[in-house]
Amino acid sequence: MKNLHLDLKTLSTLSRVFQPQTLLLLGLFTILLFIPNPTFAEVFVPLHEYLGYFDSNGIYTVVGNVKNENNFAVIPTITVSVIDGAETISKTIKHVPLAVGSEIPFKIKFPEIKSNIPVLVNPELTFEKTIKDEIPIQVLYDKTLIKHDDGHITGKIQNTGNQTIHYPKLFAVVHGYDRVLDITQNIEFIEKIEPGEILDFTMYPDPSITEDVFYYSCFGPVDMSVVPISVKKNEGKFDLRYDSPGTFFYDAKYDERGTDLTIRSTNSYPFPTYANFEFPPISGNEKFSVTLNDEPIDFIQSMDQMGYWHVAFDVQPQSQGILKISGFDEGLPPDMPLVPMWVKQNGGWWSTNQIIDSEFLEGIKFLVDTQIIEVSTLEKSSQSDWKIPSWTKTIAGWWSEEQISDDEFLIIIKNLIERQIIVV
Template sequence: MFSQSVFAEVFIPSQEYVGYYDHEGVYTVGGNVKNQNDFALIPTISITVIDGKNTLTTTITHVTIPPRTDIPFKIKLPEITGDSPILLEPKLKFAKTEKDPLSIMILYDKTLIKHDDGHVTGRIINNGNQTIFNPKVLAIANGHEKMLDVVSNIEYIEKIEPGEIKEFSMYPDPSITEDIFYYSCFAPVDSTVIPISTKKNGGDFDFRYDSGAWYSAAKFNEEGTTLTMRGYNSYPLETYANFEFPQISGKEKFNVTLNDKPVHFIQSIDDMGFWHVAFTVGPTSQDILKITGFEKGLPPITSKIPQWIKTNANWWSTDQISDLEFLEGIAFLFEKGIISVPSKEITVQSNWKIPSWVKTASLWWSEDKISDDDYLNIIENLVKRKIILV
């Protein structure tokens, strides 16, 4: 990892870093990470807010930023509730990696329009030769003198084929709509599902979600049958949420409520044996989400490696997700102590450069052609050889 003081070519400009209360009263922090190096990197951003007598520090891992590229970020901090919170200067570290610029381009033509109500519409095109799954577009909404918000496309884009053009629309938070002067720093990115771990019946329960909304404070009831979360959607359009849960009995029948009101949802199971619970999230909403119908206990222990990491390995080996999403799973293995390497074996000069044969090994592992232990040995060896930084 490297500090901002060592490499000034990676930084967050003060005029492109802001904290504010959104339309729903949730404290929101947004910024723009600039990478002016000739190599790609994965930034880690520490955000500190002084809220009266309390100080909150949150660390987030940003998406991979290709060489000479800017990519904005945004996070919500519901813990901040004071009248005059003070957002301190961010602290930035990063790990080197290898990633080519995304082949998705913004079409800067007459179709890129800022409308009278403050939202913007436009189009993207895939200039590459590979399908890109779950792309998103980020941008900065600016006032006359400073950045106001970080926005993203409101609609779900499942994939974009080579040569295909897709339309997108972005809406700023309603609290700053009237102050928007222009948009800048449009940045197509690979979207990532968000992993969450919470306690359930005395153990860890790992699941994931993909959504245009934001969820926090996941908690099971004492019986382990009801999962509660806080959800936020600041945009004036409805969006989607798709939760992925491991099976416990395989006979689960879920129900979903928002603020204790039943909502229509779709329950399905994917090819990897995971439950999916998907539903629509209303515009400019702040809800208490409850999902009931979980079986007591934890999923059967079939492997010391969570199934979602194996799923990631399969998707990565077939180019359905980015290197970053795959590496997030590998980092999880070290955080949980599933893999451990003596600190003397790790160097701050390591590169996140993954040999191509690792994709083949990942595919074999996802298809149970090699054992968990064999695969863990491969990953551990990559760290010992200083190819992967942990």
């Protein structure tokens, strides 16, 4: 009943906007939506939250919502098929890890659809077990949560956990008076949200359905990009992802050298938004540049905690054109190392006194939290209790200079943590 409780709080907030009799009908409708169906699997896509429509650019769009009612986290894989005349077009998304008792929407575009009456087939869903804590981001259900006359919603989110969340997004299901209309997300680019921090968010539905929006529900935070693209590069396959509310990117191609990526873009929203591309490094020394229709645009290049590049930039209202990201190294990425590059880099800096103990220990704590280092009896301590003897700088130096392997370093650090020589 978690979703029901969530929606009732939303209804309470919206009561400042709607008449009481309208809210009564809406509450009854919401209860009906969330009556458990005994035929559902424990990981499923509710069919009342699964639909296709033509967006404001005439692109056939399929939206849905995956729910996990297992007592373990999962990585869901969703296959969506659409019958277009005599042809069936299928697309598959391997979604982000889904924590226990949580849900995550998805949206897939089908620019290949040519007919006006495509037939949407029920989704196929598989999943694999994984380890994933619930993302500690909550919507504040107070007077700041407002649905506006033009159909968009504004509000605030808060990081209620004790760790920084990088690149978070917030998804929601958009409802009309009698049916689900769309899946949407916040339009602000958020690089990170610190523990306890409160940030504003704004959501807009597709312009084709703004007049029919009644309320939003099933707010679900996500901490990574979710739209995958596979592109041929140097006789191999290069996988990348992007996150962009309102903007759709397609027809991605690399040049013959594999250094320039071109991709078509279209933003149907009448307001500015952003795009955030994520891809694995080849050398880790890439320097990118970005143009739209051959005109340079401002962007931010950064590397996340797992060692993936991010290229983020603003997208202008109702814009379209050819985006080019240049600066890729030739060839394909090597296998990503078990230990992220930034942790190893911090080890080298710490060994030469370029950073303080706590900055290096942030990396060690990350390895423990993500179970790269598995310590079964670890008691969590506050940052003020952290400690690490100075002689371990020699080990970190050997590791950064590749005199010992990642596996050897991890074994040494695991042993020191279990003996409480290192405290994190």
